[in-house]
Amino acid sequence: MSEVLPAEGLLGASWLLIALPLAGAAVLLLGGRRTDRWGHLLGTATVVAAFVLALLCTFQLAGLEERSADVDLFTFISTGDLDVRAGLLFDPLSAIFALLITGVGSLIHVYSIGYMAHDPARRRFFAYLNLFVAAMLLLVLGNSFVALYVGWEGVGLASYLLIAFWYTRPAAATAAKKAFIMNRVGDVGLALAIFLMFAQLGTTSYAGVFGGVGTLAGGTITAIGLLLLLGACGKSGQFPLQAWLPDAMEGPTPVSALIHAATMVTAGVYLIARSAPIYDLTETARTVVMAIGALTLLIGAIAGCAYDDIKKVLAYSTVSQIGYMFLAVGLGPAGYVAGLAHLLAHGFFKAGLFLGAGSVMHAMNDSVDMRRFGGLWKKLPVTFVTFGLGYLALIGFPFLSGYFTKDAIIEATFDRDDWLGWTTGGIAVLAAGLTAFYMTRLMLMTFFGRARWEEGVHPHESPSVMTAPMVVLAVGSVFSGALLVSIFPLSDWLEPVFGEPEEAAHVIAPATIGIALTVIMLLGVLAAWLFVGRREVPVTAPVRVSPVTRAARNALYADTINESLFMRPGQWLTRALVWVDNRGVDGAVNGLAATLGGSSSRLGRAQTGFVRTYALGMLGGAVLVAGALLAVTAG
């Protein structure tokens, strides 16, 4: 970590990044219907302004020698030995996140103007979206784990509000609650990690914790690492807390694009990358990060193959792609930059894919059933091209973004040259093939083949306010990989955070991996064409399927496991306790009262004489006191 300097100039005003969207949310929520007419414009303007500010701040940061600026704001909580200051840290790591959040955020706000145009609650939508951007910026800009935690739960709230945006639908309401609860499970881990830092180091600021972590016992560092990981798994939809993310697709599609693909769900990756000084000291925790990443990327890829809901497929794809990022940051110094590069590229192509899916839904009367799509490429040319570029970027088509960034992760994994590296690397390669399969399947079912539209559906291309952001994101999907890996290497930009990039000794030549991955990808595409593209797609899903397919359709039974392990025993316990409390604890007391007072029903009837009894009681008490006091003083 480099020395932290007080911020000057524009960087000193970087708190405005958070304040702008927060003010937007406040105006829209408090202003009520009066702001209906221009609410969406204000909501978009605050985020665009924040993006411009983030750009200017980043330019200023690039010119600084130390490339790190600390913005101290005010005392948040200070008592005893605990001193939590509200403050921001603008450094290369938070800068790329601020740019991603406000950049992609701006595009999605613009898109939403069109997407939500006919929703009577559009203003509320923009208010929540602004709230999200503010909380997410606090998450990545805060200079302490407490600030991160505040943002962390703040984005959880925004996510809850937006998943439940159409709250009259029971499925949306339930999905929102599920997301919040499963995130809270992770938050317990994050909270305990913070408690442990305070107990051991007396501070929760990044500077303090990272400066002192080296003095701690190995077991403590591992514990902190694992607890942080629990938090990261909750927010990022990683095993075993992945089941909420696909359900979160109940939210409007721009929400899925911004929160549940590009930004919020990558917060776990940010947390681990930010905590690099901790993870660098604990091989055990890093191994667990890698294992979870590898397991999740496989689970997500398998489930992605089986769903017919276009958003669910993309959601499992997100789960899987974040698994790649976890795998990368679990590698430690060798993988941080690769993981973050993939995160940024994913931010472009996955947001673009979701916006494209939204455009398709827009054309198909809000249907998400790919079995009812087909042949849309002619009707939705812009959507088709932009979506197609995002698709190619995701499956790792040569020289598009995913090709560079996923490649780098797999390379680095194999470079470990141990059983863990070979196993997880192998899984990552296999899943790359699956990715190509499920995405090609999605493409074929949606854009190609015969039109299987429901009656009364007349597909039409979306208005330009929606397609323009899709075009921008498609351009990003194409070029961001090459840009981040070779033209403006991310590793150089992030050097102040993670140190100088090491020249790795390659176990397998990068070119070999590149070619192998391309072959695997083509095999996946071919398989999809053989299974889906060649034949007619039935409008209802086949019922008689293999156990493997059935397991994949149930996302490997994650919900079933959660239900039978936690939900049902919990309900049973709750019911038992209610009975115990009413009959047992309260019954015992009532029984005691009954024994003393005659009958328990008297307790209910004793009202007319009660005041008298009470007065008598008071009198008796007073006599008792007087007597006792006299006895004492006399004695």
Next chain:
Amino acid sequence: MTDFPWLLLMIAVPAVGAAVVAALPKGRDLLAKQVALGVSLVVLLLAVLTAIAFDTGGDRFQLTSSVTWIEDFGVSFALGIDGIALVMLLLIGVLVPVVIGASWNDELPEQRSMKAYFAWLLLLEAMMVGVFAATDVFLFYVFFEAMLVPMYFIIGSFGGPRRQYAAVKFFLYSLVGGLIMLAAVIGLYVVSNSQLGEGTFAFDALRQLDIDPGVQKLLFLGFFIAFAIKAPLVPFHTWLPDSGSEAPIGGAVLLVGVLDKVGTFGFLRYCLPLFPDASRFFAPFVLVLAVVGILYAALLAMGQSDMKRLVSYTSISHFGFIALGIFAFTTEAATGAVLYMVNHGIATGLLFLVVGMLIARGGSRQIGDYGGVAAKAPLLAGAFLVAGLASLALPGTNSFVSEFLVLIGSFPEEPVFTIIATVGIILAALYILLMYQRTMHGPARGVLLQEDPAEPAPGTGGATAVLTAPRRSLRVLDLSRRELAVVTPLVALIIALGVYPQPLLDVIEPAVSATMDDLGGIDQ
């Protein structure tokens, strides 16, 4: 300004106000309400002035006044406040006018007069101020007991269908606790008499006593049981769900928001400083009760179908956090616990009020009788959500700060208990969001559903008329101006104290540090 009898005035104004309201002629309900609201606002003003007069860097007890009351027994009418008492007085000052505003149009049980209700509320306010401002243990005891009377009548006369059962239960529990404490108060007097040569009830003098550890344990238990019933801690809690659900909403807010805090206030003010050895001895036992209570009451809250009972159980869970913070014996945790007392009063107070507003519209306390209310009453739903989020301690709300402080402050001393308690934050999310989802989200249904006036069926054929099912929607009115005025200050406090809690912490910390010093040697 410090010689001015602020505290006496804060007791006298609502007491006199209560008498005035009660003496108003029958049928002048509106006047009674206006007088009551005016009086409570004066008390709020006094509380604010008291806070201004209070010097955070000054003596432990400030604005003190003492008048000999019963000379023979060394009883004085002694008042004074430390930072802990001050924030409680501020809480009272805020909550009572809010409660009066919220109760403005309450439908009372048959033959009950609004005037009497408001008079009892004001008398309760006077007693509550007294109990926090007393610096004489006997005077504290008198207020502690006297506080029961108005609350008994508020529950028993103005509550729900089972109000009498609930009121008697409340009274018996409190009376038992009070009598046990009385014995301990007398015991304390005996000890002071033998050590100092003359008996005293003055807190500052009693604090200096060096009490035999065996006697300490007995006296500690006397105070502790009374406070544990009041707070209440599991397993002394079963009166609260009945009282909380049967009390009129205003009464429930003051009961859970302020009255119960006398218990946790008592732990800090009396148990720890007066009986330090016994406190340390019993701490593991209390911590077990606290942590069990957090989880047990949270699970029970999830299992409730009655909204008011649910909120009552959440409070029992929260009191577990407060007790954990107090008995972890660190400045951070105890400061958090005191802040928790204030924040819980605001957050749960708001939750009770909003639930009450919903019940006033639907006439049922059952969660299952509501559904989809948010679509018709967005302001009501918004206030409900803010209260719920504060209740589950979301960052950005006031309760986060206090819960975080309690947990992070307890962790270094009591890691195991803290880890278990932290699991409670998942349960809190569950019980709040389940209730919120069931009442506010989903399609419209329940007692508020009404059939819309039949629309003229299109066409003339009989077949189409059969196909046109009657359209149904919710008859819900969103918050009225009065309700909005009641809710707004609490929402504003929830957010303000969630973002910038430091002023309160600055007031609380010196008093907590002094308490930790009394406890001796644990928190360096």
